[in-house]
Amino acid sequence: MRLSQFFLPTLRETPTEAQIVSHRLMLRAGMVRQQAAGIYSWLPLGHRVLTKIAQIVREEQDRSGAQEILMPTIQPAELWRESGRYDDYGKEMLRITDRHEREMLYGPTNEEMVTEIARASFRSYRDLPRNLYHIQWKFRDEVRPRFGVMRGREFLMKDAYSFDADAAGARHSYNKMFIAYLRTFARMGLKAIPMRADTGPIGGDLSHEFIILAETGESAVYVDRDFLDQNLLDLPVDYDDVAGLQKAVDRFTGFYAATDEKHDPAVAARLGDRLVGARGIEVGHIFYFGTKYSAAMGLSVQGPNGEKIVPEMGSYGIGVSRLVGALIEASHDDAGIVWPAAVAPFGAGVINLRVGDAACDAMAGDLYARLRAAGLDPLYDDRAESAGAKFANMDLVGLPWQLVVGPRGAKAGTVEVKDRRSGAKEELSLDAALAKLTAPR
Numbered sequence: 001m002r003l004s005q006f007f008l009p010t011l012r013e014t015p016t017e018a019q020i021v022s023h024r025l026m027l028r029a030g031m032v033r034q035q036a037a038g039i040y041s042w043l044p045l046g047h048r049v050l051t052k053i054a055q056i057v058r059e060e061q062d063r064s065g066a067q068e069i070l071m072p073t074i075q076p077a078e079l080w081r082e083s084g085r086y087d088d089y090g091k092e093m094l095r096i097t098d099r100h101e102r103e104m105l106y107g108p109t110n111e112e113m114v115t116e117i118a119r120a121s122f123r124s125y126r127d128l129p130r131n132l133y134h135i136q137w138k139f140r141d142e143v144r145p146r147f148g149v150m151r152g153r154e155f156l157m158k159d160a161y162s163f164d165a166d167a168a169g170a171r172h173s174y175n176k177m178f179i180a181y182l183r184t185f186a187r188m189g190l191k192a193i194p195m196r197a198d199t200g201p202i203g204g205d206l207s208h209e210f211i212i213l214a215e216t217g218e219s220a221v222y223v224d225r226d227f228l229d230q231n232l233l234d235l236p237v238d239y240d241d242v243a244g245l246q247k248a249v250d251r252f253t254g255f256y257a258a259t260d261e262k263h264d265p266a267v268a269a270r271l272g273d274r275l276v277g278a279r280g281i282e283v284g285h286i287f288y289f290g291t292k293y294s295a296a297m298g299l300s301v302q303g304p305n306g307e308k309i310v311p312e313m314g315s316y317g318i319g320v321s322r323l324v325g326a327l328i329e330a331s332h333d334d335a336g337i338v339w340p341a342a343v344a345p346f347g348a349g350v351i352n353l354r355v356g357d358a359a360c361d362a363m364a365g366d367l368y369a370r371l372r373a374a375g376l377d378p379l380y381d382d383r384a385e386s387a388g389a390k391f392a393n394m395d396l397v398g399l400p401w402q403l404v405v406g407p408r409g410a411k412a413g414t415v416e417v418k419d420r421r422s423g424a425k426e427e428l429s430l431d432a433a434l435a436k437l438t439a440p441r
């Protein structure tokens, strides 16, 4: 993409309404535009990151055996009356009346709707187990939407729903999601810590929040330093290995990790100086709630001996749009965003310091073409701006690599390659630069 043609409405001034760094940087880098309190448009740079995050989530859900569907954002109130949550949900639910005076709502979550789908189709124990997920916008009329996309009113969630014939099967489904979550966040360069959690309006008695550490996190958390040293990309992915998966889950839940509400200072004290107190952001939350919705809504299937089985269910959420902000909270510096490569909006930035100079134009153009051919999806700053403005802009946008073409290098046949995270710079030939960027990090 040529920057001269790219819609990137960056801001020079720091927006005063934004209280935390990710919100400020998202506005400054032209990623989102607020349309109403807690409601955002996603502009090209932000949309690219959102899509990449959603794709990693999707791949890991699919790998675990979950199947993607797409349910609507608008739901009939009737379904929620069946589960008893229509009145319980209170003011957080956006209620709508259609032209026929039918009561509708903008879905804050989809337990009822997916249970209705199962009820319409599942007949036998052979229809189980199933895990259905979608990536869809939700609406929660939060009293105080704040911190940009981190606590929005409209936000993108991945929500999965599992159905099993018995509690043991449901536990296995829960464990699959548990491991898939650790892998999903690790692929984004995040270490998400599973913590026992309360279940609130979703219900049930087994639940974990997945929390990443960041100074501006909404909750105080405590964690065993040893957990932070675990390599989560090496997790077992044989999702059919029931015992192996349980062992892995036991290992990760064996580390002390708790939010403020669940923190037990007496137990934590045993960790000595391994206890880390920090702040955290909840990026995922999983629940096992048994037959709460299936029983209330009359979902049952026939067992092998003709008996009636009421499926055991769980639900599993990831805050896809929240992750964009959370990633920035976890990875930025004074100059701007520092994207982990897996979610970066572009793979590399090319800066032409002297647009209009024949040698610089030719070299930058060649580099841009070769990066594209190598699948690196580069952003080429071909604008007639000052060098200072270009450097500042590229740092703000936070692509993993910057390749700088100037008159001296153009003569020598070299580019300056800057690693955005470390700031390290080297002069390399085009071949060597390409080899460096395509080598596994």
Ligand code: P5A
Binding pocket: 108, 109, 110, 111, 140, 142, 149, 150, 151, 152, 153, 155, 157, 158, 159, 160, 202, 282, 283, 284, 285, 286, 287, 315, 316, 317, 318, 319, 320, 321, 322
């Ligand atoms: C699990 C999936 C649920 O809703 N039902 C379906 C269950 N869980 S949850 O914890 O309430 O939400 C799941 C994740 O969504 C993100 N999230 C938000 N993101 C941005 N703005 C919000 N207002 C918001 N509320 C929830 C969180 O990441 C949460 O873990």
